Amino acid sequence: AVQEARARVLGEAGQADWLARRIADADDFDEAQQQRLESDAARVRIMTLHKAKGLEFDLVFMPFAAIAPSDSFPGGLGLVAERFDGRRVLRARIAGIEDDEYGIAAETEKREILAEQLRLLYVGLTRARCAAWVYACVINFGGEKSALSWLLHRQPDGKVSRPKADTIDAAFDRLAHAAPRAIVVEVLPDVVSRALQFPPVVAEDDSMRTARRLVHRDWWVHSFSQLAREDSGAAVDEQGAEDEPVIAEAIDPVISPYVGARFGNALHAALETIDFARWRDWRGDAPPTGEDEPLRRALGANGYVEDDVAGGMRLLSALVRDTVNVRLPEGLRLVDIGGADRRAEIEFHFALRPVLVDRLMELLHRHDVLRERDAFGTRERLEGLMTGRIDLVYRHDDKIYLLDYKSNRLADYSPAGLERAVQDSEYDLQYLIYTLALHRWLRFRRADYDYDANFGGVRYLFCRGLDPSRADSPGIFVARPSRAFIDELDTLLAPPRREVA
Numbered sequence: 001a002v003q004e005a006r007a008r009v010l011g012e013a014g015q016a017d018w019l020a021r022r023i024a025d026a027d028d029f030d031e032a033q034q035q036r037l038e039s040d041a042a043r044v045r046i047m048t049l050h051k052a053k054g055l056e057f058d059l060v061f062m063p064f065a066a067i068a069p070s071d072s073f074p075g076g077l078g079l080v081a082e083r084f085d086g087r088r089v090l091r092a093r094i095a096g097i098e099d100d101e102y103g104i105a106a107e108t109e110k111r112e113i114l115a116e117q118l119r120l121l122y123v124g125l126t127r128a129r130c131a132a133w134v135y136a137c138v139i140n141f142g143g144e145k146s147a148l149s150w151l152l153h154r155q156p157d158g159k160v161s162r163p164k165a166d167t168i169d170a171a172f173d174r175l176a177h178a179a180p181r182a183i184v185v186e187v188l189p190d191v192v193s194r195a196l197q198f199p200p201v202v203a204e205d206d207s208m209r210t211a212r213r214l215v216h217r218d219w220w221v222h223s224f225s226q227l228a229r230e231d232s233g234a235a236v237d238e239q240g241a242e243d244e245p246v247i248a249e250a251i252d253p254v255i256s257p258y259v260g261a262r263f264g265n266a267l268h269a270a271l272e273t274i275d276f277a278r279w280r281d282w283r284g285d286a287p288p289t290g291e292d293e294p295l296r297r298a299l300g301a302n303g304y305v306e307d308d309v310a311g312g313m314r315l316l317s318a319l320v321r322d323t324v325n326v327r328l329p330e331g332l333r334l335v336d337i338g339g340a341d342r343r344a345e346i347e348f349h350f351a352l353r354p355v356l357v358d359r360l361m362e363l364l365h366r367h368d369v370l371r372e373r374d375a376f377g378t379r380e381r382l383e384g385l386m387t388g389r390i391d392l393v394y395r396h397d398d399k400i401y402l403l404d405y406k407s408n409r410l411a412d413y414s415p416a417g418l419e420r421a422v423q424d425s426e427y428d429l430q431y432l433i434y435t436l437a438l439h440r441w442l443r444f445r446r447a448d449y450d451y452d453a454n455f456g457g458v459r460y461l462f463c464r465g466l467d468p469s470r471a472d473s474p475g476i477f478v479a480r481p482s483r484a485f486i487d488e489l490d491t492l493l494a495p496p497r498r499e500v501a
Contacts, residue, residue: 049120052127060128065121066136068145117147136168220384222352224430230377258312262302264407266312267463268391269298270320271405272344279324280335287317295320323405323461325468329478330396330456333468342394347387348437353495354383363492367485369428386493390434399456400442402434406462413465413474422460422477431458435481436489451483 005018045057125132136148152171169187176183220226257263273294282288287295295316299309324334334342357379364370376382392403410421422428435458442449457480465475 049124053123055127056129057127058130060124060132061135062124062132063135065124065134065148066146068147068149069117114147114150118150121147121151136172218354218379218381218383220382222382222384222386223388224426224433227376227429228426230375230379257304257308258315259407259409262304263312263316266298266302266304266316267319267407268405269301270295270316271323271391273298274320274324276324276335276337279321281325282321284321285314285317287313287320292317319407319463322466322468323463326461326466326473326476327468327471328459329476330399330401332396334392334394337394337396341396342392344392346390346393346438348390348441349385349387350437350440351495352382352384352386352493354381355492356381360492363488364429364432367481369432370426372423373426382493386433386437388430388433388437390438393438396456398454400438400454401456401459402431402438403459403461404431404434406460407464408462409464410462413462415477418460418462418475418477421462422479427460427477428479431460431479432481432489434458436486436493439486439490440494451486455480 002015002019005015009015009018125134134148136152153167169185172183172185176185274291275294278288278291286292292313295313296309299312299316304312327333357375360382361370361374390402391405394401394403404427406427408421408425410417412418412420435455439451439455442454446454457478460477460479462475462477467473467475
């Protein structure tokens with residue numbers, strides 16, 4: 001969202017003001033404002049050594065080990081802490097008065113601070129499962145007071161000499177010689193060493209002063225919802241149902257809390273967590289035994305409380321019941337698909353070759369997709385990653401199908417009405433992105449994969465219009481892009497393949 005706001009505000013100050021307003025007006029029930037990461041386990045984590053105690057990481061970087069913390073300088077204001085009668089008290093240094101007890105207290109505090117810093121350094125050096133990087137260089141503001149300097153440069157009397165570049169190299173060389181397979185020494189580039197000094201030493205021809213690479217601002221993490229917003233400004237969201245607008249019509253006030261994005265997200269959450277087998281041939285208005293809790297959790301997680309939960313249970317139960325029992329075009333129902341043959345909420349990311357928007361639009365228009373759109377905002381090209389989440393992928397008769405739930409409230413669920421709804425909401429772009437992502441994944445996972453033989457097509461279930469009593473239920477939109485279209489789209493968007501010798 002901050003990336004998108006950059007195109008509408010003026011400079012970094014405008015971005016900061018925009019973000020402050022969004023934080024002040026934050027809505028806990030707005031799915032678009034929720035954190036997208038389900039886990040930060042695979043991300044780079046920045047933390048203090050105190051917080052790292054007891055944790056492990058594959059790789060650890062300690063860029064500031066050579067810099068002494070500010071609390072490594074006791075007595076800076078003429079005060080040191082000491083124990084007196086079991087209490088911690090401060091001893092003051094008085095100018096012009098010799099105070100041996102102050103000197104003893106200061107030395108004791110220095111030793112305690114050093115001991116604590118050594119313990120923290122040990123914590124940092126032992127957090128890595130595979131490798132740790134420790135950076136050391138000449139620091140002009142108290143570097144000799146760091147725990148790392150004490151370890152590397154202490155003298156027989158316990159004092160630490162001010163480290164120089166050659167003494168740092170020599171100290172690490174001794175360590176590497178003592179543990180040749182465990183420790184490797186790599187010298188930092190001179191330009192980095194100069195920049196780490198305070199104040200930085202910068203030569204007139206220093207390459208750090210000049211940007212030598214043009215950074216294109218077109219690189220982006222794209223999604224269907226983000227691309228759809230570029231032109232229309234509609235509130236859409238890849239996470240659940242904010243891409244499902246309510247058709248303008250008279251809505252019964254009794255059910256008005258149960259239309260739109262919030263209820264759509266609850267429907268998606270329910271369909272993700274229910275036990276399909278318990279709903280087989282179910283006809284009741286209330287959920288089957290044991291299935292009310294997943295529905296209540298789905299409503300509660302999307303902001304429904306007390307009476308709203310009770311009021312939404314009947315409608316949500318009916319929609320779930322009809323969705324999993326409706327007859328799909330290939331003759332089976334969702335309740336007939338075993339757990340091994342279906343996967344819910346498949347998240348994908350695939351790389352995009354830099355492509356001019358004009359070229360992409362020409363291809364889409366040639367296949368009657370997005371005929372009403374000529375651009376994606378002011379973008380000249382698309383580059384970066386494409387991301388999304390597919391509601392359900394299932395297998396039947398060795399064919400793979402892509403399915404998406406829609407909670408849109410439509411005036412017409414006939415094939416013609418669904419076609420209009422798909423085009424108006426640009427779902428044709430959505431299922432093209434999903435199909436391409438699934439096509440690439442299957443091609444990677446199955447050596448014998450063939451699009452024509454193994455991809456069954458797209459199923460969009462408009463849940464409010466489904467009728468399980470009919471073999472040809474309304475509310476089911478079916479599509480299958482041609483092999484030629486998908487191949488051409490794949491060629492246009494796929495990054496160049498790297499040859500491996």
